[in-house]
Amino acid sequence: MQICPNCKNQNRPGVVFCDHCGASLIGDVAIGTRSLPKTGATGSLPKAPTGPVPNAGTSTFHQMMILRLVMDSGLSVTVEPKQEMILGRRDPATGAQPDIDLTPYAGYRMGVSRRHAAIRRSSDTHLDLWDLGSSNGTYLNGNKLVSYRPNRLHDGDEIRLGQMVMRIFFEVPEGFRTPAARPVPQTASDEALNSPTPSVPTTSRPPSDSTIAKQPSPWSNNPSGGTGNLNSGSPNPPRTTGGTSNLGGGNANPPLPRSGDLPRPPWERDNQ
Numbered sequence: 001m002q003i004c005p006n007c008k009n010q011n012r013p014g015v016v017f018c019d020h021c022g023a024s025l026i027g028d029v030a031i032g033t034r035s036l037p038k039t040g041a042t043g044s045l046p047k048a049p050t051g052p053v054p055n056a057g058t059s060t061f062h063q064m065m066i067l068r069l070v071m072d073s074g075l076s077v078t079v080e081p082k083q084e085m086i087l088g089r090r091d092p093a094t095g096a097q098p099d100i101d102l103t104p105y106a107g108y109r110m111g112v113s114r115r116h117a118a119i120r121r122s123s124d125t126h127l128d129l130w131d132l133g134s135s136n137g138t139y140l141n142g143n144k145l146v147s148y149r150p151n152r153l154h155d156g157d158e159i160r161l162g163q164m165v166m167r168i169f170f171e172v173p174e175g176f177r178t179p180a181a182r183p184v185p186q187t188a189s190d191e192a193l194n195s196p197t198p199s200v201p202t203t204s205r206p207p208s209d210s211t212i213a214k215q216p217s218p219w220s221n222n223p224s225g226g227t228g229n230l231n232s233g234s235p236n237p238p239r240t241t242g243g244t245s246n247l248g249g250g251n252a253n254p255p256l257p258r259s260g261d262l263p264r265p266p267w268e269r270d271n272q
Contacts, residue, residue: 016111016136016162057155061127061170067119068169069159071105081121086132087161088116102164111136111162119153127153136162 002011006023016025061081070076079085079100088098089107091114102112113134122128128150131138138145139160145151155170 012135057170059127059152059154060125061153062125062172065170065172068171069100070167070169072165073105075105081119081127083121085119086115087118088112088114090114102161105164107161107164110164112164113162116161117159120150122150122152129153129157129159134161 002013002025003009004011004018004023004025007018009018011018011025018025065081067079067081067085068076069079077100082099085100086098087100087102089103089112090097090101096114098115101107102110102116113132113136115132116134117138118130118132120128120130129138129140129145129152130150131145131147133147139158140151140153141158142160153168155168157168159166159168
């Protein structure tokens with residue numbers, strides 16, 4: 001058992017930080033209230049926040065997206081997600097390395113276990129964070145996770161492994177981003193649809209009866225050469241009754257001369 005020099009709590013073997021007060025079990029100074037000194041290129045690592053952090057974004061994670069983990073130091077690591085991704089640090093004895101190796105980010109000094117946590121796909125569009133029974137705990141937005149239980153991840157969530165704080169972001173790679181809309185060139189079929197309808201040549205038709213110039217008819221009742229009424233009856237000439245016809249107000253057949261008015265033949269004149 002390891003006894004905490006700060007609160008005298010008895011901790012499990014191998015624990016870096018006290019389970020009760022968070023004091024470092026490696027040195028005599030608790031690190032829960034101050035920033036750790038710079039270590040090489042990792043820069044200053046501030047202390048973990050004490051209050052819960054609200055969810056920052058959506059929980060939808062599409063197939064083409066990638067994960068970006070941003071440390072408090074400003075350094076980041078980009079990961080192409082798999083069905084399961086282990087977060088931890090490299091084992092110097094066996095050389096075993098997790099999917100996301102936090103050794104270069106002072107993982108050992110920050111209390112990160114070799115197999116600390118895991119990010120797993122719960123469906124095609126969601127990710128869950130699991131604590132794998134780590135010695136120093138896994139926190140999501142300030143809340144400590146129960147080991148081996150899923151917790152839904154959101155874009156911008158804060159994750160703390162021991163004393164290492166990072167944020168996780170869902171991002172779309174450059175090649176999958178939707179380009180700006182461009183005008184679509186007009187195709188030949190579109191031009192044909194948008195062009196005005198061509199005029200259809202009309203078939204010549206014979207003139208109707210109403211458009212034919214009325215010509216003088218030989219059967220006309222007008223002897224002066226006027227036009228007859230072609231639409232009033234049949235083309236046959238009108239028949240007269242009684243041998244007479246009213247042509248211009250006169251008789252068609254003049255009356256026969258009386259017998260007294262005719263000249264006598266010569267043989268009758270000789271006998272007189």
